[in-house]
Amino acid sequence: MKNYRTLKLLDHLQGLFTIFDVDYKSMRRILQVKLTMDSRRVPTIFSQNSKKDKDDSNQYIKSLWIYVLFGLFMIPFLLIGENHLFQMSLFYGIFTFFVMTSMISDFSSVLLDIRDRNILFPKPVDRRTISTAKIVHIIIYISWLTIALVGVPLIVGLVKNGFLFFFVSVINIILINLLVVGLTALIYLSILQFFDGERLKDIINYVQILLSFAIMVGYQLLARSFVVIDLVSSLEPRWWQIFIFPMWYGAMMEMVMNGDIQLLYLLYSVLGVLLPFLSIWLYIKYNSAFEQNLQKLTYHEKAKEKKRSKLGQSLLKFICRSHEERSFFRFASLMMKNEREFKLKVYPSLGFSIILPFIFIINGFNSNFEQLTASKSYLSIYFTLITVPTIMILLKFSGKYKGAWIYKVTPTASLKPMFSGTIKAFIFNLYLPVYLLLCALFIALFGVRILPDLIVVFINLCLYSVICFILLKKSLPFSESFDHYKQSSQGFLIIGLMLFIGLFAGLHFISTLFIYGILLYSVISILSLWMAWKLAFNITWGKLER
Known part of the structure; x- marks a missing residue:
């Protein structure tokens, strides 16, 4: 199997995994197999052309150029003024949309992979090592997506607003990624707790459809988005904005860059820091129940036969x-x-x-x-x-x-x-x-x-x-x-x-x-x-x- 560059970079963190009692050699081998299998899968964003290449290169890595393109269209939001609450909330909102939809459409196969349970659990491999391999697998792809989507915009932000802006943006993006991963896992856990695997597959399919539709419409809307770029909003904080979590990180940037410290801004920032770690902690705590409920994906609920109406028959x-x-x-x-x-x-x-x-x-x-x-x-x-x-x-x-x-x-x-x-x-x-x-x-x-x-x-x-x-x-x-x-x-x-x-x-x-x-x-x-x-x-x- 191919010795991926990602695994070579991961080798430098071998000591960190050893501290947490993770068998690094076994985890690395599991990741190597997973990455090899991933090379045969075409991302949802390119599902309209589903013919797979015959080489062993990872198709997801090849698809990242489209995210780089969309990242370029996010640059104007960094340049429209000094109201960081407004512009960065838009920026983080767009970023969250792409990460969330990609997490559900392309990474669900990673998070919901039951092959680990069926193949590795009977083997002499520590459960912690298996769970860690799954988390690292997700982090690898989220990292590539993040770099492709916001790499260029953050460099532009570094040039325009300085190192402090760049540093806070990187921290916020990491927190958003943690929140997305944690929330997605908890949503799946909740669905599997009360419904069967078919319902979950339907939800994932609808999100994939939404992503494909958003990409198609995005080509049309992005070209027209510059019409509103010149509008500098005087956005003011309101209590109901607490439910719009991209604004948590926009408020954090507003406080750091403009020194505008308000009670609501502080509340937003606390939520933006605590909830990502809370969601990950809940996922780790209920991981055993999550793995157990994944077995529902292996059987199908018998569909209820609908009665045909006389009008429909006529x-x-x-x-x-x-x-x-x-x-x-x-x-x-x-x-x-x-x-x-x-x-x-x-x-x-x-x-x-x-x-x-x-x-x-x-x-x-x-x-x-x-x-x-x-x-x-x-x-x-x-x-x-x-x-x-x-x-x-x-x-x-x-x-x-x-x-x-x-x-x-x-x-x-x-x-x-x-x-x-x-x-x-x-x-x-x-x-x-x-x-x-x-x-x-x-x-x-x-x-x-x-x-x-x-x-x-x-x-x-x-x-x-x-x-x-x-x-x-x-x-x-x-x-x-x-x-x-x-x-x-x-x-x-x-x-x-x-x-x-x-x-x-x-x-x-x-x-x-x-x-x-x-x-x-x-x-x-x-x-x-x-x-x-x-x-x-x-x-x-x-x-x-x-």
Whole structure:
């Protein structure tokens, strides 16, 4: 195994571990194995491109450049004035967000690793050594993340504000890291105490989705953040700010740098120092209970079967006319609902499709709200279709792809209900809720007058989904590993498919220039959808992608 540089640096602290009765040689070997295994894992921040490299280098270390980039955008918060309570609270708040989300999304596999219990506990290895190895493992990654995220900003702060500012910032960042690790462990302990492991996995998955979505939206927001940088706030301390823990460390910086000593500032500072150590102490104290509760991750609670409502059954019969198509609709719906890796890749794109139309509306806003509501800017809703090709490609991937043999034994002579049921499940379960939310927002902004336009856009959405299915390579739904996703991205074809969005939007705009034009356009769209649907799913086994 590779002798990592991190372990070489850790060798200098061998005497410290020996003082606390830790078998350093065993701990080092455990860490070496863990770091080697980590090289095979792709960080959540790059989960959209899940193809792993074939070398032994650690993928997480390779991903740190994106955190360096976000760290550069934090620099202006150090330069906007001398109100350290305001600017450093923002700075520490952004830092806490990235550390907390990364801790849950990428380091949960470290904190919740049950392999130690299953493999090492029966071996002649001291429990303290095993626990210490887990803590050091987390500290290694938190340290790399911290250096990447705030290394450059702290150097800028050192140049601008001096060594005292740099020293206090380093202390505050260490305290924040301790607080994040301790709170995360205690949250997991609380969840496992009252719920099963599946609930915890769902929570982690939702945080991973939040992180991916935040990264996607962050690219748009960071470019616009400099608009508010010139605003120097006269933030004053209030009692309720005690619940905003980044302000604890902003208050500490305000006292040190500006000498503004107030009772609330002192209270914030005491909390900022005591609670991180208290959370770590509680984690260490209840570590045995935590390790015992981790066994819940090895079994699954039987899901409660939900009764199907008569309204839902009637609606399903209206959407899917044949029994086979309804069966595949239900199957695809369950896969989309329960497949964690699928949700991790699809949900951020769906969330971004809500934001994207408003980004273009804001870019074209000229401070005249009445003129905006009377305009045809509502056609920007077509930008939400940009994510359709990517999601259509993802429909053939699954973390449980080995179960695809079930298709071979299904009592159906045609593949048509399989594909049509899956596409309908995608449209009605994934995209329709997002589209209805967008419709509500657009109607509130532009008025009820655009309701016929929104109906036409939904028809074009269905038509566009069928066109994407026709032109993209065919494969059985949920039948391939996500490791092949990057190979199947079909980037040039996706760009070509986006031209159809421009065609739909252009024809829609032209139709609004004529009386009853939107009515004629809707008839044309419905007929086109009917014809495309009839032709799209006549697929045999031989035409499938091999």
